[in-house]
Amino acid sequence: MLDVTALILADHATLRRGFAMLDDAHDDPAALAAVWKGLARMLDVHAACEEEVFYPHLLQVGDDDAEDETDDAVRDHNEIRDAVRAAEQHGVGTDEWRAAVKKARVENDDHLAEEEHDALPDFRRNAPDELRARLAVQWLEWRYAHDSGAGVDTGDKDPQQYIAEHS
Numbered sequence: 235m236l237d238v239t240a241l242i243l244a245d246h247a248t249l250r251r252g253f254a255m256l257d258d259a260h261d262d263p264a265a266l267a268a269v270w271k272g273l274a275r276m277l278d279v280h281a282a283c284e285e286e287v288f289y290p291h292l293l294q295v296g297d298d299d300a301e302d303e304t305d306d307a308v309r310d311h312n313e314i315r316d317a318v319r320a321a322e323q324h325g326v327g328t329d330e331w332r333a334a335v336k337k338a339r340v341e342n343d344d345h346l347a348e349e350e351h352d353a354l355p356d357f358r359r360n361a362p363d364e365l366r367a368r369l370a371v372q373w374l375e376w377r378y379a380h381d382s383g384a385g386v387d388t389g390d391k392d393p394q395q396y397i398a399e400h401s
């Protein structure tokens with residue numbers, strides 16, 4: 235059975251591996267730039283895909299904490315997006331760039347852990363198999379259309395407005 239939560243976990247592994255690859259590329263500006271291009275785009279694409287495909291349904295089927303989990307997630311996505319935008323203001327490999335990337339990594343690590351401890355378990359407990367499979371298909375289709383970064387909303391979202399629009 236396809237399962238949207240498995241696709242989300244697979245992305246999380248890819249994001250963590252991306253930051254580890256930056257460690258490996260530490261002294262090589264061209265390698266840093268190549269790794270960061272893909273990682274920065276994926277941070278944006280992953281957050282936007284969750285906001286399009288996953289969190290609206292968590293709000294519908296999740297337990298009483300679903301609104302708090304969604305509020306936390308949108309806030310975290312905003313922090314990650316802000317750090318990615320900050321990194322874009324500086325040359326790859328500069329101290330300012332490294333500081334922004336470090337911030338993105340810290341925010342992302344905290345956020346992935348929260349999703350894996352709270353939002354994803356809530357969804358697994360409460361979503362019927364049919365929904366997990368249907369959202370996996372939606373996830374794959376959305377990604378096929380947006381993996382290039384085209385049409386991806388990279389702007390910050392107001393968490394309470396987002397929840398109101400999807401509840």
Ligand SMILES: [Fe+2]
Binds near residue numbers: 280284307311345349
């Ligand atoms: Fe997320």
Ligand SMILES: [Fe+2]
Binds near residue numbers: 246280284346349
């Ligand atoms: Fe995620």
